[in-house]
Every structure is written in C-alpha cells, then in structure tokens.
Amino acid sequence: MTAGVPHLVQWVTPLPLWSASPAAMQAPALLRFETDRFMEELQAALAAKVPDLSGFVARWESFRERYPGEPDDPPGLTPKLYQPAHGRFYLVAASLVCRQVGLPDRAVDPTRSESVSFVLRRLDPAGDEEGWVADPADATKRVWSAAGDPTTLAPGEDTFPLFPIRFTADGRGRRLLVGLVPTSSRETFESAAAFAAPDAEGNPFVAEARARVVDPYRALRAMQPGATSEIEKAEEDQRREASQFLLLDLADVLQARLPALWKAIGDGAPPAAGDPGGDLYALLGTGTEGPSARSWRSAAVAAWNGAAHIFKGDGQSGVHDDLGLGTLDPDALDAALAKALGPLPAPAAAAAPTPVPKLEARGQTLYVLRCVYQRPRCGPLRPAVLSQPSARFTLAPFFDADAPGRPIRIVLPDPSIASLRRFKKNVGMVTNAALRKQMARVAGLDDAMKGNFSAPGSGIALDEICTFSIPIITLCAFIVLMIFLILLNLAFWWLPFLKICFPILKPAPPPSS
Numbered sequence: 001m002t003a004g005v006p007h008l009v010q011w012v013t014p015l016p017l018w019s020a021s022p023a024a025m026q027a028p029a030l031l032r033f034e035t036d037r038f039m040e041e042l043q044a045a046l047a048a049k050v051p052d053l054s055g056f057v058a059r060w061e062s063f064r065e066r067y068p069g070e071p072d073d074p075p076g077l078t079p080k081l082y083q084p085a086h087g088r089f090y091l092v093a094a095s096l097v098c099r100q101v102g103l104p105d106r107a108v109d110p111t112r113s114e115s116v117s118f119v120l121r122r123l124d125p126a127g128d129e130e131g132w133v134a135d136p137a138d139a140t141k142r143v144w145s146a147a148g149d150p151t152t153l154a155p156g157e158d159t160f161p162l163f164p165i166r167f168t169a170d171g172r173g174r175r176l177l178v179g180l181v182p183t184s185s186r187e188t189f190e191s192a193a194a195f196a197a198p199d200a201e202g203n204p205f206v207a208e209a210r211a212r213v214v215d216p217y218r219a220l221r222a223m224q225p226g227a228t229s230e231i232e233k234a235e236e237d238q239r240r241e242a243s244q245f246l247l248l249d250l251a252d253v254l255q256a257r258l259p260a261l262w263k264a265i266g267d268g269a270p271p272a273a274g275d276p277g278g279d280l281y282a283l284l285g286t287g288t289e290g291p292s293a294r295s296w297r298s299a300a301v302a303a304w305n306g307a308a309h310i311f312k313g314d315g316q317s318g319v320h321d322d323l324g325l326g327t328l329d330p331d332a333l334d335a336a337l338a339k340a341l342g343p344l345p346a347p348a349a350a351a352a353p354t355p356v357p358k359l360e361a362r363g364q365t366l367y368v369l370r371c372v373y374q375r376p377r378c379g380p381l382r383p384a385v386l387s388q389p390s391a392r393f394t395l396a397p398f399f400d401a402d403a404p405g406r407p408i409r410i411v412l413p414d415p416s417i418a419s420l421r422r423f424k425k426n427v428g429m430v431t432n433a434a435l436r437k438q439m440a441r442v443a444g445l446d447d448a449m450k451g452n453f454s455a456p457g458s459g460i461a462l463d464e465i466c467t468f469s470i471p472i473i474t475l476c477a478f479i480v481l482m483i484f485l486i487l488l489n490l491a492f493w494w495l496p497f498l499k500i501c502f503p504i505l506k507p508a509p510p511p512s513s
Contacts, residue, residue: 008099009106011371011387014176015095015169016051026388028094028118028371030058030079030181034404038089046167046176058090058393062402078366079393081183086396086403090181092118092162094371094387095174105175106373108164113376117159118179121147123366123392131157153372153384162371181369183395205257206338212249214334216242220324239324243288244310245417246323247296247303254300258340265297280336289325296328313418366392412478413471423469 012018013029031053033041045053060077082088096116097103108114121129122144131154135141147154162179220239254262261277264270271278284296294302299321303310306317368389375382396403413419 009373009385010097010099011094011373011385012097012103013095014053014093015174016046016053017057028092028369028387028390029053030081030369030390030393031056031091031093031178032058033089033091034087036089038091042091042178043165046165051167051169053093058391061404063404064401079391080396080400080402081181081393082396082400082403083183083398085398085406086400087406088183088404090183091178092181092369092371092390093176093178094162095176096371096373108373113374115374116162116177116372117374118162118369118371119153119157119159119386120182121150121368121370121389123368129368129389133157150370150389151386153374153386159372177371184398203338203341203343205253205341209253209257209337209341210334212253213246214330214337216246216249217323217328217333218330220246221326221330223324236322239322240320241417243321243323244303244317244319245421247300247319247321248307248310250296251300251304253337255304261340266301276342277340280340283328283332283336286326286328288321288323294321311418311422313416364394366394368392410474412475415475420469420472420475423471425469427470427473 010026011028012025013027017029018025031042033056035041042053042056045051045056058079058081060073060079062073081090095103096106096108098106108116119131121131124130124146129147129150130144131147132142133145133154134156135143142158145154147157153159160179160182162177165176165178167174167176220242223235223239251262254265258277258280261271261275261281264277264281265284270281281297284300286296287293288296288299299319303317303319306319309315309317310319368391370389371387373385375384413423
C-alpha cells in the first residue's frame with residue numbers, strides 16, 4: 001500500500017477463536033460465563049500459554065427437569081441468553097485489526113474522539129435488523145426501527161461500551177475488546193413516587209402514623225390479663241417492651257413530620273394558638289402507667305434519647321412505661337395526629353421519565369450484536385465501521401423453566417421486636433375500596449368456617465397502603481409454608497423432598513446469672 005495511505009480497518013473474531021472459515025473469522029463471539037467472577041475467568045483463560053476461549057462460546061443449554069423418557073433437545077437450537085439472576089453472564093468479544101499481513105491490532109485514539117462500542121439489533125419476522133433509535137414522533141421516546149443498511153450506524157442509535165483486555169499470543173502483545181451483553185432492560189416505574197405523593201383523599205403520612213403509633217397502641221390496650229401471676233408478669237414485660245418501641249415510633253413521626261411540634265415538646269412550651277398541632281400537644285399530656293408514670297410527651301422524649309439502649313435491650317433506657325394500661329383514647333390520638341399532619345401541598349409536576357430499551361424476553365424474538373468503530377473527526381469519508389452480525393440468540397425471561405437455578409441461602413432474622421424493627425418497611429401493598437369490602441365480608445374465622453358472612457359495612461371508600469419489610473414477610477412466609485407442608489404431609493409423604501435441613505453446631509450461650 002502506498003505510504004501515507006491508512007490501512008483498512010475491520011472487525012474480526014477474537015484471536016483465540018480464529019479459524020480457516022472466512023465467515024467465522026469476521027463475526028464477534030458471544031462468550032458465556034457461569035459465575036460472578038467472569039472477568040477473572042476471562043483474564044485467566046487469556047493468560048494461559050496458549051489462550052483458548054472455545055469452552056466459553058455461548059450455546060444452547062437447558063436445565064429444566066425432564067420427565068422419564070423425555071428425549072434430549074435437538075442439536076443446533078438458537079442459544080438462549082439467561083439473566084444474571086440465573087447465574088449467567090455474557091460478553092461480546094472481537095478484535096479491531098488493520099487489514100494487512102498478521103492482522104495487527106488497530107489502535108483506538110480517544111484524543112481524536114475515536115471510540116469502540118457495540119449495538120444490539122432486533123430481527124423482524126423477515127430477518128431484517130432493527131435498531132433502537134429515537135422515536136421520530138416524540139424525541140423523548142425510543143422505538144425499534146428498521147436499520148436500513150445493517151452495516152451502517154443509524155442516527156441516534158443506542159450503543160454499549162467495549163473495553164480492552166491485553167494478552168500475549170505467539171510472543172506478541174494483543175488486545176481483545178469485550179462488552180457486557182444486556183440480557184434484561186430496566187423499566188421506568190413511578191410506583192415509588194406514587195407512594196410518596198398525596199392522593200385526592202388524604203395525606204399518606206396520616207396512614208404512616210396510624211400504622212406505626214395508633215394501631216399498635218390499640219393492640220396493646222386489647223391485651224387480656226393473664227390467667228396466672230406468671231403469665232400476667234410475662235405479659236407485663238411484653239407490654240413494656242412494646243411500649244418502648246411505640247414511644248420511639250411516636251417520637252420519630254413527630255421529629256420527621258412535625259418538627260415544630262417536636263421542638264415545642266422538647267422545650268416544654270405549647271404551640272401558638274391556632275396551630276394544628278395544639279390538640280396533639282395537649283393530648284400527649286395524658287399520663288402513662290408503670291414505674292415511671294409521666295406524660296406521653298416526657299416518655300416520647302425519654303425514648304428518643306434512650307433509643308440506643310432500647311435497641312440493645314440492656315434495660316438502661318430509663319423507659320419503663322406501660323401504655324397498655326393507659327387512659328389515652330386511641331380514637332382521640334388518631335384524630336389529633338390527622339389534624340396535626342393535615343393535607344400536603346400539591347406536588348410539582350414531574351418530568352416524564354426517559355424510556356429505556358424494552359427487551360422482549362419470552363424466548364421468541366431473535367437478536368444479534370454488531371461491534372462499532374467510530375472516527376467522528378474524519379467526517380463522511382470515514383464512516384463508522386460495523387462488524388458482521390454475531391450469532392443469533394434469544395433472551396430468557398426471569399421465570400424460565402430452562403434457566404439454571406442459583407444456590408440461595410436465606411438467613412431468617414431474629415424474631416424479637418428489637419431485631420425486626422431494624423429492617424426498613426420497603427414493600428407496599430395497595431388495596432382498593434372494592435377489595436376491602438370483600439375482605440370485610442368475613443366477620444370472623446369461626447363464622448367463615450361455618451359459611452356465615454356479614455354484609456359489607458358502609459365505611460368510607462378509601463384505598464389503603466400497607467407497608468411491610470421484606471425480611472419480616474420472608475419470616476412469616478416461612479412459618480406459613482412450614483404449617484402447610486406439615487398439614488399436607490398428613491396425606492402425602494413427599495415432605496422430605498421439599499425440605500432438607502442440616503444441623504449447624506454452635507456453642508451454647510452462657511447460663512444467665
């Protein structure tokens with residue numbers, strides 16, 4: 001080639017996979033890895049005396065349970081790419097070389113705005129490629145659109161980064177370009193904002209205060225006295241422990257949602273006349289029961305100051321109030337909290353979220369990958385260089401019978417109140433008015449077992465948001481699961497196939513003094 005004329009640039013398959021087939025030489029490779037340490041595995045394979053990646057090439061694999069006599073899958077099935085949750089990770093790998101003897105690596109100069117990346121293309125029923133580009137009708141949205149010439153980059157088409165890995169082959173330094181293949185897409189949900197935003201019927205902070213303060217207080221007052229002195233003493237201890245956390249929750253609600261009222265309580269000065277929190281301030285002047293009988297205001301401040309000791313359970317918090325025997329009316333407390341919290345101002349209109357690629361994950365749509373080399377400073381004389389398409393593949397859904405299963409070990413939490421309170425309530429379940437009416441038809445468990453149902457009441461038609469904690473839900477689900485499995489074991493003998501428990505030796509706790 002004449003001096004001063006640059007060599008032609010092209011994409012080829014990774015050097016450890018080079019073969020005599022021209023078609024196989026020009027297509028990027030899809031590499032499959034089975035652990036989270038896939039980058040270390042790739043580097044170890046390239047660091048070998050003779051680098052070999054043949055064992056990592058993606059292929060069809062299925063892990064579903066087969067019935068007796070079911071034949072194996074036929075050969076040549078299109079590879080299905082599983083998700084990271086299944087324990088599978090996929091890399092696209094290729095080499096950017098100059099078309100000359102030895103195919104030396106082409107250097108990418110970032111100082112000249114040169115870059116390497118790859119694109120994900122979807123295949124339509126006719127086998128033509130579609131790119132993920134901006135919607136011509138709405139620039140804030142993106143759609144799949146025909147790519148036209150598949151060897152060119154569509155304007156505004158989404159690209160994914162490639163990064164280099166250096167290795168040695170035949171005594172020469174080489175470079176491999178790899179990128180993580182997206183096997184799932186992230187949808188833009190507004191559910192979190194919806195939970196925080198007020199609706200037309202009230203303030204969600206009122207529901208929070210009711211769930212954290214009023215409802216537990218009702219439950220404390222509903223506790224029946226024990227039949228014996230030992231049981232009564234145990235229940236008294238439980239009420240005092242629960243009262244500590246109830247007062248702590250009350251203090252947390254006040255300092256987070258009503259900081260001015262919380263400051264007034266700390267200063268011992270009632271709010272100004274006409275303040276919505278005035279009724280709540282006066283109501284919290286009601287006394288508590290127990291060795292440290294005092295007002296709810298003083299008890300809440302003491303609980304907030306002794307929070308560390310309450311969580312430790314060392315008995316040094318100084319909070320020994322028994323709210324279960326208190327005289328404060330729960331309905332009055334509910335009304336005062338609702339009045340103090342009041343309605344929220346209307347939120348500002350949020351900008352519409354930017355959509356992200358939606359990958360069809362039912363194992364039907366076909367996809368390919370192409371590597372891209374861009375030199376924007378060279379202008380139209382040097383357009384982007386796209387590789388040949390990779391092998392076709394499909395994407396597996398999250399729940400796929402063919403997918404492998406990761407070993408999962410869930411350590412259940414300590415069921416004590418102090419331990420369970422450490423977990424954030426990050427799960428919300430929304431029940432509408434119609435569902436609440438159906439649930440309200442059941443008058444009681446005994447009546448439901450006898451087939452007696454009460455007529456739906458004429459309550460206020462409000463939706464409800466119930467918040468829970470994932471660890472606590474897991475613990476409850478585990479208990480319910482064990483109950484059902486034991487009941488089913490009365491009629492079936494397959495319980496050992498569902499539960500395998502291994503004893504774990506651990507030192508016994510020291511005897512209490």
